[in-house]
Amino acid sequence: MLELLQVLLLSFVGTSVALLIGGAICWSIAWTFNHGPFWAQLTTMLLIIGFFTFGLIACIIDGEPSHDYYDNPPLYDRYR
Incomplete structure:
Protein backbone atom coordinates (compact mmCIF):
# COMPACT_ATOMS: atom_id res chain seq x y z
CA MET A 1 0.00 0.00 0.00
CA PRO A 37 10.45 43.03 -30.16
CA PHE A 38 10.01 41.98 -33.78
CA TRP A 39 13.31 40.10 -33.93
CA ALA A 40 12.24 37.94 -30.95
CA GLN A 41 8.89 37.20 -32.57
CA LEU A 42 10.58 36.27 -35.84
CA THR A 43 13.15 34.09 -34.08
CA THR A 44 10.42 32.29 -32.13
CA MET A 45 8.41 31.62 -35.27
CA LEU A 46 11.47 30.33 -37.11
CA LEU A 47 12.32 28.09 -34.16
CA ILE A 48 8.81 26.60 -34.05
CA ILE A 49 8.74 26.11 -37.82
CA GLY A 50 12.22 24.55 -37.69
CA PHE A 51 11.26 22.10 -34.94
CA PHE A 52 8.14 21.09 -36.86
CA THR A 53 9.98 20.71 -40.17
CA PHE A 54 12.92 18.74 -38.81
CA GLY A 55 10.58 16.55 -36.76
CA LEU A 56 8.53 15.82 -39.86
CA ILE A 57 11.66 15.00 -41.86
CA ALA A 58 12.95 12.73 -39.08
CA CYS A 59 9.62 10.86 -39.00
CA ILE A 60 9.70 10.37 -42.75
CA ILE A 61 13.31 9.13 -42.71
CA ASP A 62 12.78 6.77 -39.75
CA GLY A 63 9.30 5.74 -40.85
CA GLU A 64 10.38 2.44 -42.39
CA PRO A 65 8.73 -0.62 -40.89
CA SER A 66 10.69 -2.68 -38.43
CA HIS A 67 11.96 -5.73 -40.26
CA ASP A 68 12.47 -7.58 -36.98
CA TYR A 69 8.74 -7.31 -36.34
CA TYR A 70 7.76 -8.84 -39.68
CA ASP A 71 10.52 -11.47 -39.61
CA ASN A 72 9.26 -12.84 -36.30
CA PRO A 73 6.06 -14.80 -37.18
CA PRO A 74 4.88 -15.44 -33.58
CA LEU A 75 5.16 -11.77 -32.72
CA TYR A 76 3.63 -10.66 -36.02
CA ASP A 77 0.71 -13.09 -35.70
CA ARG A 78 0.10 -12.09 -32.10
CA TYR A 79 -0.41 -8.41 -32.87
CA ARG A 80 -1.92 -8.70 -36.34
Missing part, protein backbone atom coordinates in the same frame (compact mmCIF):
# COMPACT_ATOMS: atom_id res chain seq x y z
CA LEU A 2 2.84 2.37 0.85
CA GLU A 3 4.50 1.61 -2.49
CA LEU A 4 1.31 2.50 -4.32
CA LEU A 5 1.06 5.81 -2.47
CA GLN A 6 4.68 6.60 -3.28
CA VAL A 7 4.13 5.88 -6.97
CA LEU A 8 0.96 7.97 -7.03
CA LEU A 9 2.65 10.86 -5.25
CA LEU A 10 5.67 10.69 -7.56
CA SER A 11 3.47 10.61 -10.66
CA PHE A 12 1.42 13.54 -9.34
CA VAL A 13 4.54 15.58 -8.62
CA GLY A 14 6.07 14.65 -11.98
CA THR A 15 2.92 15.59 -13.86
CA SER A 16 2.63 18.85 -11.93
CA VAL A 17 6.21 19.80 -12.72
CA ALA A 18 5.75 18.91 -16.40
CA LEU A 19 2.60 21.05 -16.58
CA LEU A 20 4.38 23.96 -14.88
CA ILE A 21 7.27 23.76 -17.34
CA GLY A 22 4.87 23.53 -20.30
CA GLY A 23 2.88 26.48 -18.95
CA ALA A 24 6.05 28.54 -18.52
CA ILE A 25 7.04 27.81 -22.12
CA CYS A 26 3.58 28.79 -23.40
CA TRP A 27 3.58 31.92 -21.24
CA SER A 28 6.99 33.00 -22.54
CA ILE A 29 5.91 32.46 -26.15
CA ALA A 30 2.70 34.44 -25.55
CA TRP A 31 4.66 37.25 -23.88
CA THR A 32 7.09 37.34 -26.79
CA PHE A 33 4.29 37.72 -29.31
CA ASN A 34 2.39 40.31 -27.25
CA HIS A 35 5.22 42.46 -25.89
CA GLY A 36 8.50 41.33 -27.39
Whole structure:
Protein backbone atom coordinates (compact mmCIF):
# COMPACT_ATOMS: atom_id res chain seq x y z
CA MET A 1 0.00 0.00 0.00
CA LEU A 2 2.84 2.37 0.85
CA GLU A 3 4.50 1.61 -2.49
CA LEU A 4 1.31 2.50 -4.32
CA LEU A 5 1.06 5.81 -2.47
CA GLN A 6 4.68 6.60 -3.28
CA VAL A 7 4.13 5.88 -6.97
CA LEU A 8 0.96 7.97 -7.03
CA LEU A 9 2.65 10.86 -5.25
CA LEU A 10 5.67 10.69 -7.56
CA SER A 11 3.47 10.61 -10.66
CA PHE A 12 1.42 13.54 -9.34
CA VAL A 13 4.54 15.58 -8.62
CA GLY A 14 6.07 14.65 -11.98
CA THR A 15 2.92 15.59 -13.86
CA SER A 16 2.63 18.85 -11.93
CA VAL A 17 6.21 19.80 -12.72
CA ALA A 18 5.75 18.91 -16.40
CA LEU A 19 2.60 21.05 -16.58
CA LEU A 20 4.38 23.96 -14.88
CA ILE A 21 7.27 23.76 -17.34
CA GLY A 22 4.87 23.53 -20.30
CA GLY A 23 2.88 26.48 -18.95
CA ALA A 24 6.05 28.54 -18.52
CA ILE A 25 7.04 27.81 -22.12
CA CYS A 26 3.58 28.79 -23.40
CA TRP A 27 3.58 31.92 -21.24
CA SER A 28 6.99 33.00 -22.54
CA ILE A 29 5.91 32.46 -26.15
CA ALA A 30 2.70 34.44 -25.55
CA TRP A 31 4.66 37.25 -23.88
CA THR A 32 7.09 37.34 -26.79
CA PHE A 33 4.29 37.72 -29.31
CA ASN A 34 2.39 40.31 -27.25
CA HIS A 35 5.22 42.46 -25.89
CA GLY A 36 8.50 41.33 -27.39
CA PRO A 37 10.45 43.03 -30.16
CA PHE A 38 10.01 41.98 -33.78
CA TRP A 39 13.31 40.10 -33.93
CA ALA A 40 12.24 37.94 -30.95
CA GLN A 41 8.89 37.20 -32.57
CA LEU A 42 10.58 36.27 -35.84
CA THR A 43 13.15 34.09 -34.08
CA THR A 44 10.42 32.29 -32.13
CA MET A 45 8.41 31.62 -35.27
CA LEU A 46 11.47 30.33 -37.11
CA LEU A 47 12.32 28.09 -34.16
CA ILE A 48 8.81 26.60 -34.05
CA ILE A 49 8.74 26.11 -37.82
CA GLY A 50 12.22 24.55 -37.69
CA PHE A 51 11.26 22.10 -34.94
CA PHE A 52 8.14 21.09 -36.86
CA THR A 53 9.98 20.71 -40.17
CA PHE A 54 12.92 18.74 -38.81
CA GLY A 55 10.58 16.55 -36.76
CA LEU A 56 8.53 15.82 -39.86
CA ILE A 57 11.66 15.00 -41.86
CA ALA A 58 12.95 12.73 -39.08
CA CYS A 59 9.62 10.86 -39.00
CA ILE A 60 9.70 10.37 -42.75
CA ILE A 61 13.31 9.13 -42.71
CA ASP A 62 12.78 6.77 -39.75
CA GLY A 63 9.30 5.74 -40.85
CA GLU A 64 10.38 2.44 -42.39
CA PRO A 65 8.73 -0.62 -40.89
CA SER A 66 10.69 -2.68 -38.43
CA HIS A 67 11.96 -5.73 -40.26
CA ASP A 68 12.47 -7.58 -36.98
CA TYR A 69 8.74 -7.31 -36.34
CA TYR A 70 7.76 -8.84 -39.68
CA ASP A 71 10.52 -11.47 -39.61
CA ASN A 72 9.26 -12.84 -36.30
CA PRO A 73 6.06 -14.80 -37.18
CA PRO A 74 4.88 -15.44 -33.58
CA LEU A 75 5.16 -11.77 -32.72
CA TYR A 76 3.63 -10.66 -36.02
CA ASP A 77 0.71 -13.09 -35.70
CA ARG A 78 0.10 -12.09 -32.10
CA TYR A 79 -0.41 -8.41 -32.87
CA ARG A 80 -1.92 -8.70 -36.34
